[in-house]
Amino acid sequence: MNKLMFLPVLFLLSTFSCSNKIKYHTDNQYISSKFNDLPNSTILGSGIYGGDLRSIKGAHFMFFDSNCAVVGINNCPYYLIAKPDFKPSDLPSRFEDIYQKLKRISLTPPEGYGNNFTSVYKPIPLWLSKCTNLYFLQLESLEISDLKLLQDLPLKYLILVNNSLINKKTMIESISMLPQLQYLVYRNDFTPQDTIIIKHKNPKITILQDFEYYQKIEAGSIVLP
Helix, strand or coil, X not given: CCEEEECCCCCCECCCCCCCCECCCCCCCCCCECCCCXXXXXXXXXXXXXXXXXXXXXXXXXXXXXXXXXXXXXXXXEEEEECCCCCHHHCCHHHCCHHHCCCEEEECCCECCCHHHHCCCEECCHHHHHCCCCCEEEEECEEECCCHHHCCCCCCEEEXXXXXECCHHHHHHHHCCCXXXXXXXXXXXXXXXXXXXXXXXXXXXXXXXXXXXXXXXXXXXXXXX
16 A cells, blocks of 8 residues: 655655656645656655555645645645544645545554554544545544445545444444445454445445455556546
């Protein structure tokens, strides 16, 4: 899985195959990096964020700081990668309409924080319901009771990793409220019996453990839009 890591002054993209030049500013506020594909992209720094950029053609960084990164296409926000307690109000004013533009969101703690981050799970943020064009959502280390706030979104890919599920039965029921969901990916969030129940209620959904999902991404059998 690709990782995004943040550094206060400098960032480095390494081990990628395209030859396009990378431009960056060291003020930690704006990065313009034009590239066509990032098969093995890495940004080095003080925290590591999980974000798969390989299928995003023509992507560029519009903004990053210690809390988040905004990846854009044609200077329009497309993918937000952020800590679980991130709030869009913390972004610069030029992103005030970001809700309607985002297609992908990954809320994931920086790697290396260990139990220091997950000792207090943050609730699933209510602002997600405003992201009316969202088709890909990754939630990690959050406290989730149900997914009702997502039921009106065109969500097709839902990745759940090490979350605290308050009510498993309600959570399983709420997955049925996501009418366009195609893939449910998980790590430690569900038992084998849970997945049987989910599949029974949602026979059209493909349920995968996260390592299976990324193997299929690598093999090209799953291609994100």
